[in-house]
Amino acid sequence: MNATAVTVFHRPPDAESFEAWLDWMGETAFAAEGFVECCRAVSDDPALEPGFSVTFRSEALVNEFLDSAARSRVLAEGEALGIQRKSSDLVIVEGELPPPGVGVFHHSVADGKAADFVAAEAELVTLSATFPGFEGVALFCRGDTGRWFSVLRFRTAQHLSDWMRSEQRAAALPALRAELTEDFSVVAHTTPFGSTLRTVDGRTRVTPTWKIAMLVLLVLYPTVMTLSRFLGPVLDENGAPPWLAMWLSQIVSVALMSYILSPAVAACFRRWLDPVDGAGWRISALGAAIVVVLYALTLLLFATVKWLHYWDYNR
Template structure:
């Protein structure tokens, strides 16, 4: 598991970001095990919350879990506890590969409307200043790439872990991968081998978070991206169609250029989705969107069927009325 903690004991909160590759076919068992871990963490002083991020669209099968504590000493008390060690031994049959952990101090919490990469480095002894200078060059290169949202560098924590950890954020997974796979980064990594012996990269994905309220309470998970996308289309299609038939004509009658009419229509559609339709969709499909309530195949198929029927009904209604 990989971990990162933010802000030290002198004030603010501490965060541990845990990543773990899970054996194929063990996803549901891992989720149930992770719920036990969260319930155990809740009993420790300073616990503030948990966020669970399922694997992205790639085949890495890597889960990311974020634990938040009030202070660093409270975080380390949980990390070093006998209860946590016992749970790790219990969950070991579900894991693929060894566990890893990085503990960080300082910095902002992970934003759910961005995609974050957590990169840990084993820096060569005596090359720390060269590593810092190299990191500043990496940051300047990142800033030139589309979708870049910021970067933070965390020094080792005495007595906890020896690695340096860089966190950088992009607006989408595509933009993050564009940077990770770029020739410019490859050249920088080749140079960086002079300053560090090894590094690991982990990604913390999220999407459409502003329209989904799951995952705000301790231990609550967010819906998979494909469910979020299906639900957004369910609300977006009638919104855009109705606005085109009403506001679109009204803007045209007012003599507004097409590009301005489209801009105002987009503003209206986003407002309607955010404050009206998406909250309704969240409530109506909560049985399917909430990961903790959609464990069985029957619930999964029912949810997909409901969304598909709604799509078909909307297409039929608008097909008949617009003619």
């Protein structure tokens, strides 16, 4: 999973020196292992914070860069130029919730609407600054792809929730949405078994339990059948008593489902499992129908392929 580190700064005394310094930081990040991309915050408007983001292929690699001697040297040179960090580095891991009090929003901005979008975002930030616990917003553009993301910081999760649920924010959002090609999305967290947690407008939404149960059964049945056919005989031949053989088989089953099979299946049903994008009755019914068809196919497979009949393996 990609991981992004976001650093925000106090407004620098010399904008030209700051831009040159960010170039140096970007070059340092580019030379580090696992580098994916870096972005600098759009901060022409006083409401938006100067910042720098860098993305690596994993959380371990982004932390390795943050702790590196090369980055420390760049930071030290920046401090000598009067460039001061405003807060500690924020590490945002793809598929995981951001730190408490931090909201991360992805935006798809229409062609030719970038300036209008930044202006609308600045107005929204000015409004959010009137709420208790507000600390700042950094806005980043991912090259010329039209993809942007913003990082909103409040002192606590409750402060962030109060702002997200406020009438003032709801009234201001239409102006922001007018500059987008699609509605902005909030960073979500997905468990290995496919349950997705999303926070939208201050409300937490989770994948319905019945969808998770259907996918667990879809993965569990063929896993148990296959292990009973191939692992069971091996354990029996090595003298494992039935109670121990079953326990060892369940360890393998849980490990396969948790780290390989369930995440793979959940990725195929990502939209269906999403508590927002998959909430409609049509997509829910379609996904359920597909799962039922897969049930039928697995039952047919194990019913007709004699080679897979574990109960006949010793005959």
